[in-house]
Amino acid sequence: MGRLDNKVAIITGGASGIGERMVELFSQEGATVIAADINEAALEKVSEKENVVGMKLNVASDEDWKAFAKEVNDRFGEIDILVNNAGISSEKPYEEIDLDDWQKMLSINGFGPFAGIKHVAPYMAAQHKGSIVNISSYTAQIGQGFNHYSASKGAVRALSKAAATTFGRQGVRVNTLFPGIIETPMTDALSTSKELLGRLIQATPLQRLGKPEDIANAALFLASDESSYITGSELVIDGGFSAQ
Numbered sequence: 708m709g710r711l712d713n714k715v716a717i718i719t720g721g722a723s724g725i726g727e728r729m730v731e732l733f734s735q736e737g738a739t740v741i742a743a744d745i746n747e748a749a750l751e752k753v754s755e756k757e758n759v760v761g762m763k764l765n766v767a768s769d770e771d772w773k774a775f776a777k778e779v780n781d782r783f784g785e786i787d788i789l790v791n792n793a794g795i796s797s798e799k800p801y802e803e804i805d806l807d808d809w810q811k812m813l814s815i816n817g818f819g820p821f822a823g824i825k826h827v828a829p830y831m832a833a834q835h836k837g838s839i840v841n842i843s844s845y846t847a848q849i850g851q852g853f854n855h856y857s858a859s860k861g862a863v864r865a866l867s868k869a870a871a872t873t874f875g876r877q878g879v880r881v882n883t884l885f886p887g888i889i890e891t892p893m894t895d896a897l898s899t900s901k902e903l904l905g906r907l908i909q910a911t912p913l914q915r916l917g918k919p920e921d922i923a924n925a926a927l928f929l930a931s932d933e934s935s936y937i938t939g940s941e942l943v944i945d946g947g948f949s950a951q
């Protein structure tokens with residue numbers, strides 16, 4: 708028996724990194740998984756897996772989300788799980804960030820999860836059950852020089868709490884994960900500098916960087932009925948980095 712048997716799950720950013728690992732794990736645990744991503748070429752590969760359907764979605768578009776949520780609900784009859792995982796990052800210095808940079812970052816990382824909840828939660832509320840997992844970042848909690856990226860992830864943190872209180876009485880749970888540095892294409896650049904990599908590992912109490920499955924395992928718990936009394940909660944997954 709799988710931990711997500713008979714559930715329909717949407718995972719945004721499902722074509723790469725953390726999202727791709729979640730797609731794999733959730734489908735192994737019995738869910739029908741919709742991997743939603745803007746990268747159609749990468750989606751093709753992910754969609755080859757059993758019980759996985761790839762669908763194109765730009766999370767920054769209100770119209771895309773509206774049509775996408777309706778299509779998923781019409782096609783699969785219900786939506787039980789939404790993981791708002793799609794995102795972009797940037798290490799641009801503070802003084803070089805302009806309004807376009809800010810708007811792009813906040814549209815994808817902030818409006819994306821907001822619009823996902825806006826368009827998916829009503830379907831969950833209609834069936835009086837649903838679990839939403841938002842992927843923020845440890846940079847929403849401590850200053851790490853990521854500037855507008857941190858601000859976008861702070862928005863995710865705040866909107867998760869707001870959504871948990873807004874939709875709780877309708878049976879919809881909303882929780883947030885805060886990954887530390889996880890080895891994915893987003894952090895590929897780190898591996899080009901052995902010295903930097905060594906310093907980051909040294910600075911982490913558990914003495915390693917995170918892996919996509921570290922996040923996927925926590926998302927699985929929050930998506931499943933095992934966490935049925937948990938909403939509005941926050942879980943940091945960073946090897947103890949931000950506890951220092």
Ligand SMILES: NC(=O)c1ccc[n+]([C@@H]2O[C@H](COP(=O)([O-])OP(=O)(O)OC[C@H]3O[C@@H](n4cnc5c(N)ncnc54)[C@H](O)[C@@H]3O)[C@@H](O)[C@H]2O)c1
Nearest residue numbers: 720723724725745746765766793794844886888889891893
């Ligand atoms: N890797 C890390 O160290 C780390 C740390 C903290 C938080 N996170 C967060 O975890 C999430 C996943 O990151 P990852 O490391 O797997 O990155 P990744 O770059 O491997 O994957 C991100 C995915 O999001 C998709 N995406 C980007 N813009 C999109 C859009 N507008 N619409 C739909 N899809 C879009 C990309 O195509 C890609 O498939 C992100 O929200 C990221 O901010 C990552």
